[in-house]
Amino acid sequence: MKITYPPFGDARIAIESFLRDFGHEVIPPPPSTNRTLSIGVKYAPEFACLPLKITLGNYIEAIEKGADTILMLGGIGPCRFGYYAEVQKRILKDLGYDVEWIILDLSNGWMNLFKNIKKVVNGNNIIKVIKVLRLAWEKVLAIDEIEKIARRARPFERYKGEVDNIIRETYKKLDQADSISHVKEILLDYRETMDNIIDKNRLEDLVKIGIVGEFYVVLDHFTNFEIARRLGELGVLAENAFYIEDIVRIYIPIFRSKDIDERTKVALPYIKRSVGGEGQRTIAHTIEFAEKGFDGVIHLSPFTCMPEIVADGVLERVSKDYDIPVLTLSIDEQTGLAGVTTRIEAFIDMLKTKKKRRMAG
Ligand code: SF4
Structure with a gap:
């Protein structure tokens, strides 16, 4: 079995880690490019949401590299995400790609879910399963921390691309890390390196922006035009409303924490019930950022995404x-990148002027 998966952002490092440790041959999709997007656009229904199109392109590129099995989640939430796997399965079949699907989905019953989990854990005993999952989880936490620290460091880079170079090297090590203590060591080194870049005295003076919206677009660097990097290079501190850990806690029931629902309650005066995806949470996160004193919020919404259209309203x-x-x-x-850059730059200019006036007054 040569297995692939839907990549989003840097989560690929953790996903690959546990698949490899379970003994699978992993064929990662090549990093998303315009080619990936055009393949997805060509074969997906016109009004499908953007993440479906890009991941479809990812699968086809992984199949071209030899993947014969696709691991995917399904049946979660009242938005279109629940249909992704089924729609993509049919499209690939119609195109003549003969691949096996492992869909982790409770809607087809517990038996079916267990059967698929068994395929993923690949005959490993429970002790090994726990060990592998704990290491993968530690990598998730590390990836999130790496990303959070990077956002504080980018506005103070000593040369363009400095932070990205460090991240690239750190991820290479993290990918190879085979124990929790190794992950912690890597993180310690990374923190120390970044501490030398971050100018703590000037952190408070930076314009602070919160990024909210649909999870895939917020977390996937290709899809969001590497917005965090661009904002950092413009001297802005950009924080996400959520990182990979939060998404796991939202969408995988056994990890779900009550904190998620508590945080969403502030949105109730505006949206009374869940509208699927991140719709209601987009409002809650915007309020949270306002209460934390952020200067502005950027809302990322895939075109045709109903939950985000409701939030936008x-x-x-x-x-x-x-x-x-x-x-x-x-x-x-x-x-296009040019249009996004122009709008972001104009927004930042406005926020910088506003902040200067406020600090002066
Ligand atoms: S949240 Fe929006 S973009 Fe994401 S799967 Fe649901 S409908 Fe599609």
């Missing part, structure tokens, strides 16, 4: 009520 009111500027970027295959 009330964001203007939230923005007024909490006095926080919000820029919504609706992203689809037509969206």
Whole structure:
């Protein structure tokens, strides 16, 4: 079995780690490019959401490299994510790709879920399974911390690309790490290196932006035009509303924490019930950022994503009520880097002027 998976952001390091440790031959999809997107756009239904199109392109590129099995989640949440696996399965079949699917999905019953989990754990005993999952989880936490620290460091880079070079080297080591203590050592080195870059005295003066929206677009660097890096290079501290750990806690029931629902409650005056995806949470996160004193919020929304369309409908009111500027970027295959950059730069200029006035006054 040559297994592949839907990549998003840097989660690939943790996903690959546990698949490899279970003894699978892993064929990672090549990093997403415009080719990946055009393949997805060509074969997916026109109104499918952007993440479906990009991951479809990822699968086809992985199959071209020899993958014969696809691991995917399914049946979660009242948005279209639940249908992804089934839709993509049919598209690939119609295109003549003969691949096996392992869909981790409770909607087809516990028996079916256990059968698929058994395929993933590949005959390993429970002790090994726990060990592998603990290491993968530690890598998830490390990836999140690496990303959070990078966002504080980028505005202070001594040369362009400095932080990205360090991250690249750190990820190479993290990918090879075979124990929790090794992961911790790597993280310690990384923190020390970044501490030399971050100017703590100037951190408070930076314009602070919160990034909210649909999880795939927020976390996948290719899809969001590497927004965190661009903002960092513009001298802005950009924090996400959530990282990979939060997404695991939201979408995988055994990891779900009550904290998620508590945090969402502040959105209730605007959206009374869940509208699927991150819709309601987008509002809650915007309020959270306003309350934490952030200067602005960027809302990332895949074009045709219903939950984010609903959120967008009330964001203007939230923005007024909490006095926080919000820029919504609706992203689809037509969206170009030049347009996104212009809008981001204009937004940052406005926030910088506002902040200067506030500090002076
Ligand atoms: S949240 Fe939006 S983009 Fe994501 S799967 Fe659901 S409908 Fe599609």
